[in-house]
Amino acid sequence: MEYLTSPEAVFNEDVVRHYQGFLDRRRQTRPLDEYRPIDKEEWLDFEQHFDQRKVELGGCARPYATSCQHEHACLRCPMININLRMLPRLDEIEVDLLARRARAEAEGWLGEIEGIDLTLTFLRQKRDQTRRLAKVAPIHLGMPGLPPPRAQT
Numbered sequence: 001m002e003y004l005t006s007p008e009a010v011f012n013e014d015v016v017r018h019y020q021g022f023l024d025r026r027r028q029t030r031p032l033d034e035y036r037p038i039d040k041e042e043w044l045d046f047e048q049h050f051d052q053r054k055v056e057l058g059g060c061a062r063p064y065a066t067s068c069q070h071e072h073a074c075l076r077c078p079m080i081n082i083n084l085r086m087l088p089r090l091d092e093i094e095v096d097l098l099a100r101r102a103r104a105e106a107e108g109w110l111g112e113i114e115g116i117d118l119t120l121t122f123l124r125q126k127r128d129q130t131r132r133l134a135k136v137a138p139i140h141l142g143m144p145g146l147p148p149p150r151a152q153t
């Protein structure tokens with residue numbers, strides 16, 4: 001099995017190829033009349049969902065038609081894909097968190113320290129992961145589009 005990313009990454013070439021093959025076979029066995037054409041409104045809604053998933057630090061990978069369940073705590077959320085261009089922003093947030101931690105320590109706010117430490121742990125994990133993935137060639141899955149209208153029988 002050939003990994004296109006580091007061993008910790010989820011996707012590799014074989015997994016993507018097998019999954020796409022599975023989808024193609026399933027589509028071929030499904031009766032054509034079960035496929036309802038998408039109307040323009042549905043497609044627009046689908047596209048808007050992806051626009052709404054753009055957040056400060058990158059792209060949110062939550063599924064279509066779901067809302068954010070985590071009160072936009074993106075740094076702690078497994079759904080965030082950090083945009084490479086936002087790595088300097090992570091550094092800024094880290095500096096800010098460290099300043100807040102120093103204040104919390106001086107004031108004896110132990111609960112605050114615990115929360116900040118957790119956020120710092122997630123921030124550093126995501127930054128390391130983003131740097132690792134930046135060194136790997138991306139897998140191109142293609143762009144979805146509206147299929148041509150089917151002939152009525």
Ligand code: SF4
Pocket residue numbers: 055059060061062067068069070071072073074075077078079080081
């Ligand atoms: S917290 Fe998670 S689910 Fe919510 S917007 Fe951020 S990445 Fe998406």
